[in-house]
Amino acid sequence: MNLIIFSGPPSSGKTSVILKTISSFHAKNIKVGVVKFDCLYTDDDVAYEKAGIPVKKGLSGALCPDHFFASNIEEVVNWGNEEKLDLLITESAGLCNRCSPYLKEVKGVCVIDNLSGINTPKKIGPMLKAADLVVITKGDIVSQAEREVFASCVSSVNPRAITMHVNGLTGQGAYELASLLYDENQDIQSVQGMQLRFPMPSALCSYCLGETRIGEAYQMGNVKKIDLGGDKK
Amino acid sequence: MTYRSIKKLLEEYPFAATYFEQNKLKIDGFENQTFEEYLNHFSEDELEDQAIDKAKLLSDLPVYLDQMRQFLGMENDRKVHSLTILPGHDKSGTTEGFQELTVETSQIISIVGPTGSGKSRLLADIEWTAQGDTPTGRSILINGQVPDMKWRYSSNNKLVAQLSQNMNFVMDLTVLEFLRMHAESRMVQDPQSVIDKIIAAANDLAGEKFELTTPVTSLSGGQSRALMIADTAILSSSPIVLIDEIENAGIDRKKALKLLVTSDKIVLMATHDPLLALMADKRIVIKNGGINHVIYTSDEEKQLLEKLEKVDSLIQTARQELRSGNTLSPDLLAD
Numbered sequence: 001m002n003l004i005i006f007s008g009p010p011s012s013g014k015t016s017v018i019l020k021t022i023s024s025f026h027a028k029n030i031k032v033g034v035v036k037f038d039c040l041y042t043d044d045d046v047a048y049e050k051a052g053i054p055v056k057k058g059l060s061g062a063l064c065p066d067h068f069f070a071s072n073i074e075e076v077v078n079w080g081n082e083e084k085l086d087l088l089i090t091e092s093a094g095l096c097n098r099c100s101p102y103l104k105e106v107k108g109v110c111v112i113d114n115l116s117g118i119n120t121p122k123k124i125g126p127m128l129k130a131a132d133l134v135v136i137t138k139g140d141i142v143s144q145a146e147r148e149v150f151a152s153c154v155s156s157v158n159p160r161a162i163t164m165h166v167n168g169l170t171g172q173g174a175y176e177l178a179s180l181l182y183d184e185n186q187d188i189q190s191v192q193g194m195q196l197r198f199p200m201p202s203a204l205c206s207y208c209l210g211e212t213r214i215g216e217a218y219q220m221g222n223v224k225k226i227d228l229g230g231d232k233k
Numbered sequence: 234m235t236y237r238s239i240k241k242l243l244e245e246y247p248f249a250a251t252y253f254e255q256n257k258l259k260i261d262g263f264e265n266q267t268f269e270e271y272l273n274h275f276s277e278d279e280l281e282d283q284a285i286d287k288a289k290l291l292s293d294l295p296v297y298l299d300q301m302r303q304f305l306g307m308e309n310d311r312k313v314h315s316l317t318i319l320p321g322h323d324k325s326g327t328t329e330g331f332q333e334l335t336v337e338t339s340q341i342i343s344i345v346g347p348t349g350s351g352k353s354r355l356l357a358d359i360e361w362t363a364q365g366d367t368p369t370g371r372s373i374l375i376n377g378q379v380p381d382m383k384w385r386y387s388s389n390n391k392l393v394a395q396l397s398q399n400m401n402f403v404m405d406l407t408v409l410e411f412l413r414m415h416a417e418s419r420m421v422q423d424p425q426s427v428i429d430k431i432i433a434a435a436n437d438l439a440g441e442k443f444e445l446t447t448p449v450t451s452l453s454g455g456q457s458r459a460l461m462i463a464d465t466a467i468l469s470s471s472p473i474v475l476i477d478e479i480e481n482a483g484i485d486r487k488k489a490l491k492l493l494v495t496s497d498k499i500v501l502m503a504t505h506d507p508l509l510a511l512m513a514d515k516r517i518v519i520k521n522g523g524i525n526h527v528i529y530t531s532d533e534e535k536q537l538l539e540k541l542e543k544v545d546s547l548i549q550t551a552r553q554e555l556r557s558g559n560t561l562s563p564d565l566l567a568d
Binding site: 024027098114115117118121122125126129130134139140141142143144145146147148149151152153154155156157158159160162163164165167170171172173175176179198199 | 251252255256257281284286289293296297300353354356357360361366367368385386388389391394395396397399400401402403404411412414415418419457461464465468469470471
């Protein structure tokens with residue numbers, strides 16, 4: 001199974017971009033599932049369900065959403081494999097702009113929008129800087145000049161990333177994005193032992209203390225698990 | 234290049250300042266150190282607090298400098314003279330109704346077809362320089378050759394600039410600040426003369442003149458459109474411009490197209506306005522996701538265009554009269 005980690009500020013268009021991208025995977029008979037991470041509320045799972053995409057959601061509630069991500073990704077990947085997905089996409093909102101959920105061996109995509117202002121690339125930390133691909137949305141409603149300036153700000157904080165424009169409404173650019181995401185040779189059975197690209201800020205659980213390894217063995221303190229249904233092994 | 238002091242680095246690559254600034258690295262007082270030495274001055278707490286990835290910042294700097302050098306040096310060899318579309322198929326799999334379509338700089342091609350017929354897909358194919366690897370199976374050639382992959386992946390060298398009806402300025406800046414910022418991001422040698430050129434061109438297109446001190450967000454629809462077109466023609470690095478309908482109000486569209494064409498752009502224009510569509514040498518008819526056929530504007534159509542332009546200028550005159558507070562007389566239509 002392929003795994004791709006999507007991240008980006010709230011309302012930047014992550015769900016729209018993912019939905020448009022998945023429709024071009026469907027045309028190629030690639031089975032895709034999504035797990036949506038959020039903090040207090042999301043109804044994006046309904047949008048995925050409507051499109052016939054297997055989906056699970058996890059609300060972190062009182063915990064830091066990205067810590068919550070790190071302590072659940074292992075089980076989420078197991079779920080994806082049990083569902084016999086070809087591709088599992090995780091979607092999480094970078095609520096404090098400080099964290100990033102990317103793992104070293106897994107493709108990380110950051111979605112940001114042109115409307116958020118040209119200082120946004122400066123404000124976002126590892127979520128933008130450590131991404132492999134940066135998708136810029138809402139380009140259809142701002143001027144060409146603003147698009148160019150915004151893209152150049154992005155590339156100055158993350159020169160290695162591929163930056164592309166995707167229109168979440170018309171889907172322009174989504175097919176191209178899809179072609180960069182799926183890798184036939186990748187088969188992730190488990191993410192146990194993989195590492196975060198960048199440590200998360202300190203708080204209370206083992207990840208708060210700088211833990212970067214994935215796996216139940218490394219988790220201590222305040223750990224919350226998603227109810228993925230089915231029997232716990 | 235990173236073994237040099239920051240001062241030397243900035244002397245050789247002035248644009249490195251943008252890298253430091255965008256990454257919020259205050260280098261004041263550290264000019265005589267190397268970038269690595271500078272990064273080493275941060276304490277563990279500071280690194281964590283500011284989410285600084287030392288290794289990544291250090292290894293990204295040469296990548297950034299390289300990209301910028303390429304961007305500056307490519308002015309000549311990245312010149313696009315022509316765009317060629319080779320046929321694919323429509324949604325039903327039927328081969329598209331043309332052999333090969335080449336558009337050269339300073340040419341205008343119009344695109345017609347109902348909403349949802351596949352105009353976005355055509356544009357996306359061009360932007361992605363499709364090589365039979367998109368749903369339409371089309372291929373795109375640049376200067377008659379299979380294009381360099383840089384057009385796909387480089388964020389500073391996009392092939393297509395877009396101008397559409399829904400676009401707005403969202404930044405809270407004056408016209409001057411706005412243009413200066415765009416010029417700086419394009420690393421123009423003499424920003425002031427470019428800014429003057431854009432303002433002159435924009436005011437030439439707009440019905441009502443505006444000043445450099447006007448905030449971009451308070452420009453009228455026509456003024457915004459005029460500024461966007463002038464800015465795209467003069468400052469954008471993209472050699473192909475796609476226009477999605479230009480409104481008739483408050484802007485001289487004929488002049489606007491002329492400006493783009495004289496700036497060596499290839500202009501693709503989605504429009505159902507006869508005045509614009511007939512100005513193009515060819516028009517692409519899109520149906521069911523594919524190019525159904527290509528029409529060459531006939532002499533008859535060109536003659537008709539002249540008549541239509543006369544009708545249009547009557548309407549424009551009437552509009553102008555109303556704006557000045559005058560009454561309209563039936564003489565307007567007298568031959």
